[in-house]
Amino acid sequence: MDPALAALFDDIWRGLVRAAADRRHPWRTPVLATVAVDGSPNARTVVLRAADPATRMLRLxxxxxxxxAGEISRDPRVALVFWNRLARVQLRLRGHAEVLREGLEHARAWAATxxxxxxxxxxxxxxxxxxxTWEDIAHADEEANFALILVRVMTIDWLCLAIRGHLRAGFACEGDEPRATWLVP
Ligand SMILES: Cc1cc2nc3c(=O)[nH]c(=O)nc-3n(C[C@H](O)[C@H](O)[C@H](O)COP(=O)(O)O)c2cc1C
Incomplete structure (x- = not known):
């Protein structure tokens, strides 16, 4: 991989790790897009809880x-869009997600909540x-409905808005060795 792109790839993942740990980081609250049951797009804001550069996994x-959760169980294809208005960098990730309702990772995440x-x-x-009416909102057993969404990142589209000219790069992370290319913005 072009050394500049390799450095950028590492920098992107460092940013995701930082965002998961810092509630004020602009990448902390991406938009998660899923495929609805009728095949149409659906999207909403979520909190990034963890990012692992080694496995290219994100946790929500x-x-x-x-x-x-129902949409992902039916169709695992998802996209996540992050916008850092300070750095003027947009990140578009595409990947496959799964919903975890039990297990060690689930128990650890619940314990840390x-x-x-x-x-x-x-x-x-x-x-x-x-x-x-809103007064009909009631609460019961907390842990019963807690679930993790794990996203395996397959592609990354990075866009940096700069006065001297925008920059864009694409990364494919399917195999062990990620592939990368500069793109026309
Ligand atoms: C800043 C912000 C952060 C949010 N974080 C989460 C989250 O981490 N997980 C989640 O399920 N919903 C989160 N929500 C709520 C979702 O955006 C959404 O309204 C809700 O989960 C229902 O989405 P759904 O019907 O598509 O499942 C967040 C909303 C906002 C505004």
């Missing part, structure tokens, strides 16, 4: 009853259920 948390955040997974009714 959700309610296992959510629409997105603070009590204040646990309520997010504890509504008695599934997310998106129509209710007559």
């Amino acid at each position: 948390h959700t309610d296992g009853r959510s629409t997105k 603070p009590p204040s955040a646990r309520r997010d997974y504890a509504t008695t009714l599934p997310p998106g259920t129509p209710i007559a």
Whole structure:
């Protein structure tokens, strides 16, 4: 790989690792796009919880009853869009996701989830259920609905907006050796 692209690739993953650890990082809240049951696109903001450059995996948390969890179970293809307005860098990742509802990684993530955040997974009714009034929102067993979304990143499209000229690069991470190329922005 071109040394400049190799350095950029490492820098992108360092940024993702930092974003997962720093709630003020602009890449902390990407938009996750999924394929809806009828084949149309669906998208929503999520929190990036972990990024692992070695395995090219990202971790998100959700309610296992959510629409997105159902969509991923049916079609694992996802895209994530990040925008860093300070660095003026957009990242578009495409990959395959799976929903984990149990296991060691699930247990560890739950143990690390603070009590204040646990309520997010504890509504008695599934997310998106129509209710007559907000007073109908009730909470029950917290852990039951907690789920992980693990994303294996397959491609990265990096775009940097610069006054002297925009720059764009593409990376394919399917094999052991990532492939990279500069792209016309
Ligand atoms: C800043 C922000 C962060 C969010 N983070 C998450 C998250 O990490 N996981 C999640 O399931 N929903 C998160 N949400 C809520 C989702 O955007 C969405 O409204 C909800 O999960 C229902 O999506 P769905 O019906 O497509 O499953 C977040 C919303 C905002 C505004």
